[in-house]
Amino acid sequence: MQETEQSEKDMIGSLLDDDESECSEFRSSITKSQQHSQSPIKSFKDLKESPVLNEDPTQYEFPSVDPSNFYITVQPTFIEQRQHSLSQEFHSYMLPQQPIYYPCQDGYFSQKRTKKLQLQTEIDSTISQQCQDQYASLIIQQSFIQGNEYQREKIFKGLVDDLFLLSKHKFGNYVIQKIIENSNQNTRTLMFEQLNSHILELSYDRFGCRVIQKLLEFILTQQKVQLINQLKPYALKLIFDQCGNHVIQKIIDLVTDADFIIDLVTNNVDKVVSHPYGCRIAQKCLEMFPNDKLQALYISLIPLCERLSFCQYGNYIVQHMINQGPPKGFEVIGKFIKQRIIEVSQDKYASNVAQRYITYAQDEDIASICKILMNQTVPPMLLILINNSFGNYVMQNFYSKCNDKQKEQIQIQVSKYEEHQFTQFGRHFLQYLARLHAC
Numbered sequence: 001m002q003e004t005e006q007s008e009k010d011m012i013g014s015l016l017d018d019d020e021s022e023c024s025e026f027r028s029s030i031t032k033s034q035q036h037s038q039s040p041i042k043s044f045k046d047l048k049e050s051p052v053l054n055e056d057p058t059q060y061e062f063p064s065v066d067p068s069n070f071y072i073t074v075q076p077t078f079i080e081q082r083q084h085s086l087s088q089e090f091h092s093y094m095l096p097q098q099p100i101y102y103p104c105q106d107g108y109f110s111q112k113r114t115k116k117l118q119l120q121t122e123i124d125s126t127i128s129q130q131c132q133d134q135y136a137s138l139i140i141q142q143s144f145i146q147g148n149e150y151q152r153e154k155i156f157k158g159l160v161d162d163l164f165l166l167s168k169h170k171f172g173n174y175v176i177q178k179i180i181e182n183s184n185q186n187t188r189t190l191m192f193e194q195l196n197s198h199i200l201e202l203s204y205d206r207f208g209c210r211v212i213q214k215l216l217e218f219i220l221t222q223q224k225v226q227l228i229n230q231l232k233p234y235a236l237k238l239i240f241d242q243c244g245n246h247v248i249q250k251i252i253d254l255v256t257d258a259d260f261i262i263d264l265v266t267n268n269v270d271k272v273v274s275h276p277y278g279c280r281i282a283q284k285c286l287e288m289f290p291n292d293k294l295q296a297l298y299i300s301l302i303p304l305c306e307r308l309s310f311c312q313y314g315n316y317i318v319q320h321m322i323n324q325g326p327p328k329g330f331e332v333i334g335k336f337i338k339q340r341i342i343e344v345s346q347d348k349y350a351s352n353v354a355q356r357y358i359t360y361a362q363d364e365d366i367a368s369i370c371k372i373l374m375n376q377t378v379p380p381m382l383l384i385l386i387n388n389s390f391g392n393y394v395m396q397n398f399y400s401k402c403n404d405k406q407k408e409q410i411q412i413q414v415s416k417y418e419e420h421q422f423t424q425f426g427r428h429f430l431q432y433l434a435r436l437h438a439c
Helices: 002-017 020-038 044-049 076-081 083-094 111-124 134-146 149-167 172-182 185-204 208-218 221-239 244-254 259-267 269-273 278-288 295-308 314-324 327-339 341-345 350-360 363-373 381-386 391-401 404-415 424-438
Strands: none
Touching (some): 134 149, 134 172, 149 185, 172 185, 185 208, 185 221, 185 244, 208 221, 208 244, 244 278, 259 269, 259 278, 259 295, 269 278, 269 295, 278 295, 278 314, 295 327, 314 350, 327 341, 327 350, 327 363, 341 363, 341 391, 350 391, 363 381, 381 424, 404 424
């Protein structure tokens, strides 16, 4: 040890005797050799963490203060020497791939989440169990849509034994619907046979009714008839059911031979048109079937129009009869509206019927209503309607249908009333008149 220290002292002493320039060159060589020997760059990650000294002053050092300077500058010789060993790290650090995002019901989840789900579901669960997960079910749907025949067959075989269970599941039913849409007819036939014994139960289910509707769209005509025959004895109960009425509506949309539904509605018209779900079926019948098949239904509805106008759901049926019903129905509706114009216009539901009638009324009908409103009664009918929360909208619609002479009569009558006689709804009507005159 003493000999080593003595040799170092002799060396330093000899260096002190040399020129100052030679000493500085020796120190710089010692410093460079220590830097290379003590902290070698083993990976490109180490390169990023240690700054590279550049001889060119125009080049930026890393890390750069310029945010736009994304790529670091390194010496070409260093890249050439380590090109093979660092190529993979170079691309992973400097050329990152854009992340792949897969759609889901609530937004997006990342590629890492997708791979984790795929790995977890492949190891720990079957395809049937995967369909019951919110995100895994989306992956299965996309795999079935974009996959080849082998992949589709593998997915179908994995869940064919649990079709009924998945059809009633809140996430699994979407997988079943996608398979029905994107599979061939043989697969649809197998699915129909598998679910054939559960048609009624699925029709009452919140999620299963969607699968039944999808089956009705894509199965063969003979299979549709078979499905409908199973539901016929329970059709009236399905009409009044929250989920089952959607199945009945789909039958009306797709099947031309659905006269049994018209017969059910006609025989139970009073209950059906007053029901929140039944009125949908009645409206669908009036929209989809030709008038020659609806004669019996119209005959049953016409005596009920006056009462249905004040019904929360029945008023929609009366409005439809005004639009597309027979002339006799329009005449009956117009007659009771003229007789009870004050009462009808002030009702929450019947006021909608009054507005619809005024929209389609002829000039003579408008004249007769105007004559009724101009009668000098106490309190004035016109003022009553103008000040009502529903009647003022009826009056606005009525005023737009009047001719110039009738509008002038209404303005003269309104000008006779004092300001304190108008409520907030009456002022709405005055503002409506002001906007019309300003235009």
